[in-house]
Structures are given as C-alpha cells and as structure tokens.
Amino acid sequence: MIRPMKLRTLFPLAAFGLALVVACSVVWTVTRERGVEALRKGAAARLERNVGTLKSTLDRYEYLPYLLALHPDVQNVLASPDAESVDRANRYLEDVNAHARATVTYIVRADGRCIAASNWRTPSSFIGEDYRFRPYFVDARNGGIGRFFGIGTISREPGYYISQPVYRDHALVGVAVVKLNLEWFQHADESEPMLVADDHGVIFLSSNPAWKYRTLAPIPAATLDAIRDVRQYAREALLPLPINIAARLAGDAQIVHIGERPLAPAYLATHRHLDAPAWQFVSVAPMANVERDAANAATITAFGLISACLLLVYLRMRRIRTVEMARSRALLQQAYAQLNARVEARTADLSAANAQLTREVAERTRAEHELRATQNELIQASKLAALGQMAAGITHELNQPLTALRSFSDNTRVLLERGRLDAATENLSAIASLTERMGRITNQLKLFVGKARPMMTDASLQAVLRNALAVLEVRLGGVRFEATSDLAPASAEIERPAASPLDCVPPELRVHGESLRLEQVVINVVGNALDALAGRADPRIALDVRADAASVRLTIEDNGPGIDDDALTHLFEPFFTTKEMGAGLGLGLAISSSILRECGGALDAGNVSTGGARFAITLRRSDFDKRMNS
Structure with missing residues (x-):
C-alpha cells in the first residue's frame, strides 16, 4: 500500500520537474535568440x-596629394631644389596642412628623400629622411595611389598615409604625401x-x-x-x-x-x-x-510555473476539505444537507472565478510585455529611418558643390597648362570655399532628423545670389538669364551668371536667414529649372526681385515643360521626384521648404500661363525686424 502511494506521489513530481526544465530551456533559448538578433x-x-x-x-583627403602634385611650388622644388624654392614649398605645405587639418604634408623626391614638409619648423621635421622603403612611396612611384597605415619612423605616432605621383613634363619627379591621425x-x-x-x-x-x-x-x-x-x-x-x-x-x-x-x-x-x-x-x-535577460526570463518562467502548480494544489486540497466537511455535516445533521450543498456550489463558483481572474491577470501581463517590446522595435526603426534620410539628404545636397568642384578643377588644370597662375589661384580659392561650404551643408542637414533652433542672423541678398549663381556658372553657360527688380531702374540680360543680380539688387538689402542655407535654396530651385530646360533649343530663366517694407519676394521662371497638376500636390514631400531613376533623390525642394520655414519665409510653386514653371521664394527683411524692435 505504501509503495504504490509513493509512486503515485513521485510520478507527478517528476513529470512536473521535467516540464519545468523543458519550459525554462525553451524560454531561455527563445529569449537569447531574440536578444542576439x-x-x-x-x-x-x-x-x-x-x-x-x-x-x-x-x-x-583622397584628392589632396593630387592637388599638391599640380602646384607650381611643388613642381619647382622637385625640378630645382634651391634654398628659395624649398622655402616657398615648405611655407605652401605648412599653409595647406593647416587649412586641411591634416597631420603632416610633405614632398619626397623620386629617390625617396624628403625635400619639403609642413613640419619644417619642428625638431622632428621629415626633411632629409629616406622613405623609399615605405609601401606608399613605392605605390606612388609606380604610378598609383599609395594608401598605408603605420607608425611614423620619425614622430613615432601612428597615422594613415595617402600618396600621389608628381609628374613634370610627363616624367615622374617625386611623390606628394599626406599623413592623417585616425586616433x-x-x-x-x-x-x-x-x-x-x-x-x-x-x-x-x-x-x-x-x-x-x-x-x-x-x-x-x-x-x-x-x-x-x-x-x-x-x-x-x-x-x-x-x-x-x-x-x-x-x-x-x-x-x-x-x-x-x-x-x-x-x-x-x-x-x-x-x-x-x-x-x-x-x-x-x-x-x-543578452545572457542576463535570458536567465531572467527563464527564472520568471520557473517561478510562474511553480506558483501555478502550488495554486492548483491549493485549490485541489481546498476542494477535498470542503467535500469532507460536507460529508461530516451530512452524517451529523441531515437537516442541513441542502444548505451544505449550496455552500459547496458557491465555493466551486468562487474557485472558478478565482482561476479565471488569475488567467486574465496573466494574459494582461503578457500583453503588456508584448506592447513594450513592440514600442522598443518602433523606436529603433524610427532611428534607422532617420539615419537613412540623413544619408540620402547628404548625398543630394553635396551633388551641386561636387559638380562645381569638378568644373573648377578642370578649369584650374587648363589655366596651369597655359601659365595663368593668378587665375588658377583664384580657382583654388573657390575650391577651398566650396569645400568649406560642403562641410557646413552636412551640419545643416539635421533639419530632417530633429528640429534645430534657428540662428538669428541676416544675410545680403546680393551676396546670396552671387554665390549661388557662381556654383551653377558652368550649367548656366548656354542659358539666357534675365534679371529684373523694382529696387533699381536697371535690368540685366546676361550670358554669365556672376554679374546678373548685381545690377538690380542693392548690396545693402539684407534678409533674415543664414547665408549658406539661403544659397542652398537658390541652388536647388535654379538647378531644378536647369534640369527642366535640358534639350530645349532656346532655354531661358527669369529672376524677378520685388520688395516691400516687410519682405522680399524672388520669382524664378523657366520656359520648360512646367509641372503636372498631380505632382504639384506632392512637390515638397521628401523623396518625391519626377526625374528618372538615379537623376535625383526628391529631397531638394523638401529641404529648401524646411530652411525657408525656419527663416520665417516660404516657398511656393506653380506654372506660367505661357508655359514653364514658376517658384516664388519669400523672405523677411532684417531691417524691418530692427525697425519693429526699436
């Protein structure tokens, strides 16, 4: 009798223990796999x-050694390394290194000996050192681009080296090297x-x-x-x-x-x-x-199963005790049989209600955990979407300055071949300005991922138009450009954009907003107009400037095909574009509209009755704000 009772007791305990181990293992495995993913x-x-x-x-920094290799001071010091040419080359490399924020910039002769360096003033100068054993020198001497990371032989500081060959009269005369600190x-x-x-x-x-x-x-x-x-x-x-x-x-x-x-x-x-x-x-x-979360989930599962088992045992013992009490009362007092039956029924109902309540609490707890997990996934997805939009915005906004950089670089090469060093120097200054502009553009693109506080600055409208049209100068070469204004009696019809706004917009006219952001808006709008004029026999763009006491309105019209009615409703939405795949990201007008809203202005679009598209840029006059504050 005792042995069968022990077996009946041990079997459920063993089954429950096995089920507990399996459940905890499954929960631990699933939680760990989700955490790892x-x-x-x-x-x-x-x-x-x-x-x-x-x-x-x-x-x-990839193209910095190439630009150094084309400079006359670098080529002269490699051709005739006298004291005067070495001094000019050292000072030029020192200035370039400071503006580019590189670690060291230096020139190596074809035999591997350093002849000029930006750190020529320091005790650890590279001048006179032999670098022919370095792989970046060997790669550049063979006509390729040298890329190498290593610890410096002189400074003992690690850095990334980029090198380019220097040619003079189609013969290799040396190597230009730039060292960057990546710590x-x-x-x-x-x-x-x-x-x-x-x-x-x-x-x-x-x-x-x-x-x-x-x-x-x-x-x-x-x-x-x-x-x-x-x-x-x-x-x-x-x-x-x-x-x-x-x-x-x-x-x-x-x-x-x-x-x-x-x-x-x-x-x-x-x-x-x-x-x-x-x-x-x-x-x-x-x-x-991840391991801690999996262990916690398994522990919670074990406690939950043990609690549920104890509850079931408690309910079963309670039911047995109730039945025994009912039987005892039936033997002692037959008169109370009906009352005992009602008590038993009511007790059973309460037990069922208690079990139902326990299940509902467990279900709501599970639903709450799933809701929190879903919220965390949505937050993560939102962060990733913001990063993707930022990357796409940077790609679009840097497209125009990169095009201008290519044009200035080609023009500089032609000027150097012709010996026009002054004009080449002006082009290099423009390239440096565009590079700085690209750096400032990347800082401004945070408008798509967070609401940045606007800078309370103002800008000259004439300077904004001058800089924007200078970036688009090459593309405007074959376009008839007209500029009119109610601020001056003259109107200009020009072939080059660098002087078009100067005849009709006074320099003292200032508007509310940061100059780089306003230049981005003008570049985007005029650039879209140029895209629409591609392939036309008589391309024309008209700029009209109108001002009153409080605001300035710039209207830009073209004689292109215009804008479809369906496209007008989505024109300022991010990633909406009517261009072919790969020709645009659909972010230019959305960014321009965001910039103007922050400056207190607006951007509107429509069609001209005679054909073509019209974009209107409205800006606040900064002198009006000053008059109102005074």
Missing part, C-alpha cells in the same frame, strides 16, 4: 554608421567596443587599448618579416588576440570569447570589409545583457 541588427547599424564616417573622412575614430562611438584591422589582420585602431597591435589570427613568418621590413608597426610584437568562435550567425556575425581564461567574456562580433583601403571593421558587442 536584436543585438546583431543594432551592432550592424552602428558598424555601418562608423564605417561610413571613417570612409567619408578618407575620401575627403579619434577609435573613441567615436563609446557604446560598444570597435576595432579596425589591416589586410594582414593586424588591429591598428581599437577602443580597447589592450587589443591594439594584436592580430585577429596568427600571421605567417614571411608576412611578419615583410611588415617589419617596412617598419609599419615599429617594434610591436603583433601577438594573436585570443579569440574563440562559439557560433556563426547570419550576416557575417559570430559569437566569440575573447580572453585567456576558460570562462572569457562572450561578444557578438560583426564584420565589415572595405576595398580601398583593404581594411576590416569589427564591432564587438558584449553578450552579458
């Missing part, structure tokens, strides 16, 4: 952002560890100092000797970083353990490769939070 997506997004930041920085990048994103390795797997940038100048895998002895021959990493031992791969995931991600200990910390490693330079980016996200 969310961590992988977040790490991939941050990695793409960091890679884009570093790539844009490297691309910005800032390893501290750019402190949210999770980040490292960058070269094509040999040597880690040269890392937010964890202990990982720097370690290798992702053992390096062959021949490769190690080649690295030491070019003194790429000075006397660093280049020992392998202890990495053990625990699992491989989708999207080139891995779960790894980094460290010598048996229970080394776990990380989610996400990889990203670059082609030029051939670098490998690795985002190393700690797995501690």
Whole structure:
C-alpha cells in the first residue's frame, strides 16, 4: 500500500520537474535568440554608421596629394631644389596642412628623400629622411595611389598615409604625401567596443587599448618579416588576440570569447570589409545583457510555473476539505444537507472565478510585455529611418558643390597648362570655399532628423545670389538669364551668371536667414529649372526681385515643360521626384521648404500661363525686424 502511494506521489513530481526544465530551456533559448538578433541588427547599424564616417573622412583627403602634385611650388622644388624654392614649398605645405587639418604634408623626391614638409619648423621635421622603403612611396612611384597605415619612423605616432605621383613634363619627379591621425575614430562611438584591422589582420585602431597591435589570427613568418621590413608597426610584437568562435550567425556575425581564461567574456562580433583601403571593421558587442535577460526570463518562467502548480494544489486540497466537511455535516445533521450543498456550489463558483481572474491577470501581463517590446522595435526603426534620410539628404545636397568642384578643377588644370597662375589661384580659392561650404551643408542637414533652433542672423541678398549663381556658372553657360527688380531702374540680360543680380539688387538689402542655407535654396530651385530646360533649343530663366517694407519676394521662371497638376500636390514631400531613376533623390525642394520655414519665409510653386514653371521664394527683411524692435 505504501509503495504504490509513493509512486503515485513521485510520478507527478517528476513529470512536473521535467516540464519545468523543458519550459525554462525553451524560454531561455527563445529569449537569447531574440536578444542576439536584436543585438546583431543594432551592432550592424552602428558598424555601418562608423564605417561610413571613417570612409567619408578618407575620401575627403583622397584628392589632396593630387592637388599638391599640380602646384607650381611643388613642381619647382622637385625640378630645382634651391634654398628659395624649398622655402616657398615648405611655407605652401605648412599653409595647406593647416587649412586641411591634416597631420603632416610633405614632398619626397623620386629617390625617396624628403625635400619639403609642413613640419619644417619642428625638431622632428621629415626633411632629409629616406622613405623609399615605405609601401606608399613605392605605390606612388609606380604610378598609383599609395594608401598605408603605420607608425611614423620619425614622430613615432601612428597615422594613415595617402600618396600621389608628381609628374613634370610627363616624367615622374617625386611623390606628394599626406599623413592623417585616425586616433579619434577609435573613441567615436563609446557604446560598444570597435576595432579596425589591416589586410594582414593586424588591429591598428581599437577602443580597447589592450587589443591594439594584436592580430585577429596568427600571421605567417614571411608576412611578419615583410611588415617589419617596412617598419609599419615599429617594434610591436603583433601577438594573436585570443579569440574563440562559439557560433556563426547570419550576416557575417559570430559569437566569440575573447580572453585567456576558460570562462572569457562572450561578444557578438560583426564584420565589415572595405576595398580601398583593404581594411576590416569589427564591432564587438558584449553578450552579458543578452545572457542576463535570458536567465531572467527563464527564472520568471520557473517561478510562474511553480506558483501555478502550488495554486492548483491549493485549490485541489481546498476542494477535498470542503467535500469532507460536507460529508461530516451530512452524517451529523441531515437537516442541513441542502444548505451544505449550496455552500459547496458557491465555493466551486468562487474557485472558478478565482482561476479565471488569475488567467486574465496573466494574459494582461503578457500583453503588456508584448506592447513594450513592440514600442522598443518602433523606436529603433524610427532611428534607422532617420539615419537613412540623413544619408540620402547628404548625398543630394553635396551633388551641386561636387559638380562645381569638378568644373573648377578642370578649369584650374587648363589655366596651369597655359601659365595663368593668378587665375588658377583664384580657382583654388573657390575650391577651398566650396569645400568649406560642403562641410557646413552636412551640419545643416539635421533639419530632417530633429528640429534645430534657428540662428538669428541676416544675410545680403546680393551676396546670396552671387554665390549661388557662381556654383551653377558652368550649367548656366548656354542659358539666357534675365534679371529684373523694382529696387533699381536697371535690368540685366546676361550670358554669365556672376554679374546678373548685381545690377538690380542693392548690396545693402539684407534678409533674415543664414547665408549658406539661403544659397542652398537658390541652388536647388535654379538647378531644378536647369534640369527642366535640358534639350530645349532656346532655354531661358527669369529672376524677378520685388520688395516691400516687410519682405522680399524672388520669382524664378523657366520656359520648360512646367509641372503636372498631380505632382504639384506632392512637390515638397521628401523623396518625391519626377526625374528618372538615379537623376535625383526628391529631397531638394523638401529641404529648401524646411530652411525657408525656419527663416520665417516660404516657398511656393506653380506654372506660367505661357508655359514653364514658376517658384516664388519669400523672405523677411532684417531691417524691418530692427525697425519693429526699436
């Protein structure tokens, strides 16, 4: 009798224990997989952002050695290195290096000896040093672009080297080199560890100092000797970083353990490769939070199942006790049988209601957890959408200055070939101004991801029109441009845009707004008009300026095909465009409208009755604001 009772008791306990273990294992596994996937997506997004930041920085300096190679002072010092030409070259390199914010800029002769450098005033000057063993010098001497990261042989400071060959009369006479300090990048994103390795797997940038100048895998002895021959990493031992791969995931991600200990910390490693330079980016996200969340979920599940089991046992014991009491009362007093039956029925109803209430509480708790998880996913999706819109906006806004940079560069090359150094210097100044403008544009594009506080500044309308039309000068070459105004009796009909607004707009007319943003608006509107005039035999653009005491209205008309009625309703929406695929992103008018709203102005669009499109820009006069405040 005792043994069957023990078996009947042990079997349910064993079944419950097995079910508890299975349930906790499933919950732990599912929670951990979801956490790993969310961590992988977040790490991939941050990695793409960091890679884009570093790539844009490297691309910005990619053409600086090429421009240095074309300068007369550089070519003269390589052709005849007398004291006067060396001094001019040193001062020119010092000025360029300061404005470009590079680390060092220097010129190397074809035999590998440095002849001029921007740090010529310092005790650690590169002048006189031999660099023929450096790979970036060898690549440039062979006619290519040199890209190399290493520790400096003189300064002992790590940096990224970009080099270009210098030709004179179609013969290679030297190499122009720019060195950049990239130490800032390893501290750019402190949210999770980040490292960058070269094509040999040597880690040269890392937010964890202990990982720097370690290798992702053992390096062959021949490769190690080649690295030491070019003194790429000075006397660093280049020992392998202890990495053990625990699992491989989708999207080139891995779960790894980094460290010598048996229970080394776990990380989610996400990889990203670059082609030029051939670098490998690795985002190393700690797995501690994921493991803790999975353990917490399993613990909560265990407590929930145990609580539910105890509740069921309690209800069963209570029911048994109620039945026994009813039977006892039936034996003692038959008269109370009906009353005992009612009590028993009522007790059963209360038990059912209690069980129903428990289920409803559990269901509402689960629904609340799912709602919070959904909200977190929506917040993350919103952040990613904002980053994508920012990237698209930067691509669109930099298109016009890049076109102008190409035109000025081609023109400068022609002027240098003709010996017109003064005109070439003016073009180089314009290129520097456009480069600064591109940097300021990227800071202004935050209007799409957050509401920035407007700057209380004003600008000369004549200067705004002059700068905007100067950017579009090449495209306006074959267009008939007319400018009229009610502010001056003269009107201008010109062939070059640089003088068109000056005859009809007084220099003292100032409007409310920052000059660069207003130039962006004019460039976008006039640029769209030029796109609409492509292929026409008699292209024409008319600019009309009207002013009253409080505002200024600029009307820009063209004789193109005009705007469809359906397109007018969506014209200022982001990413809406009527151009062919790849010809536009649909962000220009949306950004222009946002800029004008912040300045207190407006942008309207319509069609001309005789054909073509009309855009009206309304701006507040700054002198009106001053009169009202006084």
